[in-house]
Amino acid sequence: MGEMARFYGRFLTGLILALVAFWFLALILMPQISMIQRAFHYEARDGAAAQAVLEANRLQQRVATMNFDIRALEREVAAGVSGAAPAAPSPSNPFAGLPSPGAPRPGLPTPGLTPSPGGASAEAPEARLERLRAERDGLTETIAESRATAQRLRAEEAAAQGWSLRNFTLMSPLHWRIFGLTLVYALCVTALSFLVCYPIAYAAAQAKTPRRTALLLLALTIPYALNELLRIFAWTMILANQGLLNHALDALGIIDLSQGGAIRWLASNGSVFLVMVYTYMLFMVFPIYGSLETLDRNQIEAARDLGASSWRIHWRVALPHARPGVAVGAIMTFMLAVGSLSVPQLVGPGLHPDWFSQIVNRNFFESNSWNVGSAQALLLLVSCTIFIFLVMRVFRVGIREIAR
Amino acid sequence: MQGQEVALERLGMRFGEFTAVEPTDLTIKAGEFFSILGPSGCGKTTILRMVSGFQSPSEGRVLIGGQDMTALPPNKRPTALIFQTLALFPLMTIWENVAFGLEAQGVPKARRRKRAEELLDLVALGGQEDKRPSQLSGGQRQRVAVARALAVEPAVLLLDEPLSALDLKLRQHMRAELKTIQRRTGVTFIYITHDQGEALAMSDRVAVMRAGRVEQVGPTEEIYNRPATSFAATFVGENNLFRGRTAGAEGGLVEVETPFGLLRGQNADSLGSGEEAMLFIRPERLAPARPEHDLRLRAQVERADLEGPFFNLHLRAGDQRILLQLPNEGATPPEGEMELGFSSRDARVLRAGALAHG
Numbered sequence: 102m103g104e105m106a107r108f109y110g111r112f113l114t115g116l117i118l119a120l121v122a123f124w125f126l127a128l129i130l131m132p133q134i135s136m137i138q139r140a141f142h143y144e145a146r147d148g149a150a151a152q153a154v155l156e157a158n159r160l161q162q163r164v165a166t167m168n169f170d171i172r173a174l175e176r177e178v179a180a181g182v183s184g185a186a187p188a189a190p191s192p193s194n195p196f197a198g199l200p201s202p203g204a205p206r207p208g209l210p211t212p213g214l215t216p217s218p219g220g221a222s223a224e225a226p227e228a229r230l231e232r233l234r235a236e237r238d239g240l241t242e243t244i245a246e247s248r249a250t251a252q253r254l255r256a257e258e259a260a261a262q263g264w265s266l267r268n269f270t271l272m273s274p275l276h277w278r279i280f281g282l283t284l285v286y287a288l289c290v291t292a293l294s295f296l297v298c299y300p301i302a303y304a305a306a307q308a309k310t311p312r313r314t315a316l317l318l319l320a321l322t323i324p325y326a327l328n329e330l331l332r333i334f335a336w337t338m339i340l341a342n343q344g345l346l347n348h349a350l351d352a353l354g355i356i357d358l359s360q361g362g363a364i365r366w367l368a369s370n371g372s373v374f375l376v377m378v379y380t381y382m383l384f385m386v387f388p389i390y391g392s393l394e395t396l397d398r399n400q401i402e403a404a405r406d407l408g409a410s411s412w413r414i415h416w417r418v419a420l421p422h423a424r425p426g427v428a429v430g431a432i433m434t435f436m437l438a439v440g441s442l443s444v445p446q447l448v449g450p451g452l453h454p455d456w457f458s459q460i461v462n463r464n465f466f467e468s469n470s471w472n473v474g475s476a477q478a479l480l481l482l483v484s485c486t487i488f489i490f491l492v493m494r495v496f497r498v499g500i501r502e503i504a505r
Numbered sequence: 506m507q508g509q510e511v512a513l514e515r516l517g518m519r520f521g522e523f524t525a526v527e528p529t530d531l532t533i534k535a536g537e538f539f540s541i542l543g544p545s546g547c548g549k550t551t552i553l554r555m556v557s558g559f560q561s562p563s564e565g566r567v568l569i570g571g572q573d574m575t576a577l578p579p580n581k582r583p584t585a586l587i588f589q590t591l592a593l594f595p596l597m598t599i600w601e602n603v604a605f606g607l608e609a610q611g612v613p614k615a616r617r618r619k620r621a622e623e624l625l626d627l628v629a630l631g632g633q634e635d636k637r638p639s640q641l642s643g644g645q646r647q648r649v650a651v652a653r654a655l656a657v658e659p660a661v662l663l664l665d666e667p668l669s670a671l672d673l674k675l676r677q678h679m680r681a682e683l684k685t686i687q688r689r690t691g692v693t694f695i696y697i698t699h700d701q702g703e704a705l706a707m708s709d710r711v712a713v714m715r716a717g718r719v720e721q722v723g724p725t726e727e728i729y730n731r732p733a734t735s736f737a738a739t740f741v742g743e744n745n746l747f748r749g750r751t752a753g754a755e756g757g758l759v760e761v762e763t764p765f766g767l768l769r770g771q772n773a774d775s776l777g778s779g780e781e782a783m784l785f786i787r788p789e790r791l792a793p794a795r796p797e798h799d800l801r802l803r804a805q806v807e808r809a810d811l812e813g814p815f816f817n818l819h820l821r822a823g824d825q826r827i828l829l830q831l832p833n834e835g836a837t838p839p840e841g842e843m844e845l846g847f848s849s850r851d852a853r854v855l856r857a858g859a860l861a862h863g
């Protein structure tokens with residue numbers, strides 16, 4: 102650090118260190134910790150306990166209104182007024198006389214008994230009082246029960262709340278399947294990307310003239326001047342039912358668009374793979390290019406001079422040399438593919454099942470279940486880490502050899 | 506393994522406007538150790554790449570063993586190239602390197618391994634089979650490259666300055682090794698170098714090249730003792746040069762009018778009189794004047810460098826620098842002014858032309 106201070110001066114060094122600290126703490130450590138913490142923190146939402154409490158409270162309110170009605174009736178009976186006269190609307194229900202604004206909710210008994218205006222011949226106040234009292238007692242019992250249940254449930258929930266694996270264990274089998282499939286898909290994308298990018302990187306690295314290398318790499322880079330979403334969207338225009346591809350096939354007479362013979366390219370995993378390979382190509386091409394560029398062309402010529410076929414030259418000389426680049430490219434492409442949201446979203450609407458990244462996204466931003474989303478994101482993180490170690494293991498031989 | 510003859514017929518190479526190799530006729534005999542000697546950029550590598558097939562010539566033909574190879578790719582020719590950078594495969598073990606050509610031919614592993622061991626024994630590297638190139642010394646790597654090239658049983662081995670990366674001691678050692686390997690295998694070696702000492706020490710015959718053109722071809726002693734051009738005379742070994750104009754020729758000798766008076770030497774270019782000429786005399790043919798010397802000079806000793814068996818005596822006569830090799834016989838070297846002499850039979854008069862340095 103002292104060396105750094107001497108090199109950049111005190112102010113710059115301080116600035117650099119502060120920025121690094123900010124980057125590490127605010128952009129890496131904190132989100133990561135928060136994610137992990139959420140992932141292992143179960144949060145009951147719309148739980149049964151809350152529902153029970155809500156129900157009990159509602160019943161409690163009804164009991165209160167009933168009490169009011171009962172008291173009114175008691176006074177009536179005590180005054181000796183026999184129920185001949187239609188009473189003014191019950192105080193508990195000032196709107197009783199009005200037409201009800203909506204259908205009464207089914208299953209819920211209307212609170213209080215609305216004396217119908219024309220129902221003078223209805224039951225006697227004593228009988229009504231009797232009935233209301235009975236009803237109230239029943240309700241009070243139900244409330245007690247409800248409260249007890251709520252308490253029990255809440256205790257249970259409180260026990261489950263907090264640190265637990267429930268965010269993982271409660272994930273549906275479908276989601277687990279999607280998770281597994283997404284990993285497989287990402288592996289496919291990585292492999293495809295390698296197959297496409299290795300020849301390109303080789304051509305660029307071993308081009309006869311530096312001009313040709315520059316042209317090739319420029320041609321690869323230009324599409325990246327476009328926003329990623331636009332780049333993907335360009336593909337959807339090609340692959341759409343009424344897109345370029347189907348029109349071209351139509352023009353060639355292979356399909357007949359007017360007869361509705363459009364081939365459905367979008368919303369297939371093939372298209373998603375294709376677009377992903379295209380979108381993340383540079384991340385595979387450049388590392389491979391970088392390592393192939395250091396390959397002494399004489400080695401290739403020597404191999405050819407010794408009679409090796411092109412295939413053997415690649416397998417025995419060029420590819421082993423490019424292994425570190427391939428490893429880096431594979432890691433980057435895999436991580437991008439596993440986490441890619443825009444490609445499956447734009448290319449595969451209606452694709453079933455979704456990619457895992459879409460599910461994570463939905464949990465975060467649609468159903469607002471951050472904790473479940475965190476758990477799923479953590480799964481992705483863990484699988485990426487495992488993938489990195491696997492790749493390192495597979496390619497470590499190469500890295501060691503190169504170090505030698 | 507049996508060496509084959511290599512013949513270049515009007516073989517030339519142009520890169521656009523630039524002529525890297527002028528049309529050249531050259532025959533390299535079967536089983537010969539042949540060197541192509543020339544300064545950097547004179548077109549040596551280009552010739553080698555045309556013989557090996559990595560470069561198709563812009564004109565002329567390459568014949569190996571009497572067969573036209575001009576249109577064949579490198580792997581179809583009975584040649585093996587050893588690169589200036591060696592180009593060993595760093596990720597393979599030594600024996601895999603050596604056996605790579607056999608692997609390409611589909612030879613089973615056990616046989617490959619056995620053959621690799623034999624070849625490594627041949628180049629005195631037995632027991633190093635399972636190391637990697639980076640674990641070997643420069644000279645050992647050099648020999649691995651030779652073994653790898655020999656594994657495909659080439660009729661012609663092409664070596665592009667393979668020793669240039671080694672230090673002097675090792676280079677001298679490897680000269681002898683390569684020579685031995687060549688003798689033992691009987692393969693035709695075409696050896697490229699810009700080091701005239703290397704070419705003289707190893708070769709049967711040498712071609713001296715300058716700027717895309719072969720200036721002289723001949724056995725080593727002829728190249729050294731009877732250089733054909735002023736370039737060859739100055740590029741191969743040390744030489745003292747006296748410029749002048751020919752005065753008269755008689756009986757294979759020619760007189761040259763120089764600032765030091767009339768000197769005389771072998772009339773190698775059959776010069777007439779009044780022509781621009783250069784008279785060359787090797788430092789070891791100069792000596793303090795003795796009675797048998799028919800030519801004499803006076804010069805001032807500037808410096809005497811001890812080279813072990815002899816002194817390099819640097820002298821000056823006016824603007825002329827003179828180098829003289831004096832055997833070290835135990836006495837201190839002379840100082841001050843001295844009289845030098847040489848015999849006109851040892852001097853060589855050539856038409857004035859380009860020199861190797863300046």
Ligand SMILES: Nc1ncnc2c1ncn2[C@@H]1O[C@H](COP(=O)(O)OP(=O)(O)OP(=O)(O)O)[C@@H](O)[C@H]1O
Pocket residue numbers: 520523525543544545546547548549550551552699
């Ligand atoms: N592919 C090429 N394109 C254009 N010019 C070239 C090419 N290859 C070689 N040259 C030119 O041809 C000339 C001879 O090159 P070459 O490699 O044969 O020299 P060399 O004698 O092997 O030199 P060195 O001793 O430095 O290896 C050089 O001037 C070089 O610049």
Ligand SMILES: [Mg+2]
Pocket residue numbers: 549550551589665
């Ligand atoms: Mg060269």
